[in-house]
Amino acid sequence: MPLPRIALQGIAGSFHHRAALKLFPGGVQVVECRYFDQVPQAVTTGKADYGLMAIENSTAGSILPNYALIDASGLQILREVYVDVRHQLMALPGTRIEEIRRVWSHPMALLQCGHFLRRHPAWERIEYEDTAAAARDIALGRLAGTAAIAPQIAAGRYGLEILAADIQDQNTNATRFVLLGPPAPPQAGADKVSLRIETPHRPGALLEILEILAHYRWNMTKLQSLPIPQQPWEYRFFIDAVFPEAGSFDPVIDLLRQKSSHLKILGIYPNQNL
Secondary structure, eight states: OOEEEEEEEOOTSSSHHHOOOOOOOOOEEEEESHHHHHHHHOOOOOOOOOOEEEEETTTEEOOHHHHHHHOOOOOOEEEEEEOOOOOEEEESSSEEEEEOOEEEEHHHHHHHHHHHHHHHHTEEEOOSOHHHHHHHHHHHHHHHTEEEEEHHHHOOOOOOOOOOOOOOOTTTOOOEOOOOOEEEOOOOOOOOEEEEEEOSSSSHHHHHHHHHHHHTEEEEEEEEEEEEEEEEEEEEEEEEOOOGGGHHOOOOOOOHHHHOOOEEEEEEOOOOOO
């Protein structure tokens, strides 16, 4: 049976790749995309079976443009997965840390390893478009004196040696990814829903939505606003909520529709934030 084709932003060996393997432990075929907007396109055009997209980070917050991309894609959220963000310093095999002169990585990774990097003030920090791409290009170029900050999976894939492990400032940092695919019936055990809601432009409209969730004991895990195009200073809301009973789902959605100008279900899937 062929491995699932997963479109993701970045390349093999990235955190997206690690998230894909967490969802599909048997292995995946990576469909590399340079930009996030190419991820849903790869699915809708048949180049990939699914798309995988980072949606938020526990310390950096939401990746706002990706909410709009998911909304516009026509795809649904099928599953979610959380990946611990752990950064490794890696270089060509046999390199000693005293030989390092330059460090390549994504700007966010450099920022997340600030404490470690400040212990090596002479190192030149070079921003790269992707953590795994930094590791790959160091390996391909056989670049001595240059290290990458990247996930462990990149070291194994590109034949680099880890010189310092888990150099991130925070050990509780994690990124949430969602798996996108064509609309399908929710899988067994689904107890989480992602919604896009627009409310009437009047006082208390959003409060009425939240009161419904609270009354029926839906645990809201995310509330994010984004501007509505062509409607300046009006906003749509993206809500994630865990619902306690499958039987309560349709009646609550009906109530939310009554209080909303527009409501769209972006996905129903099992909650993984345990």
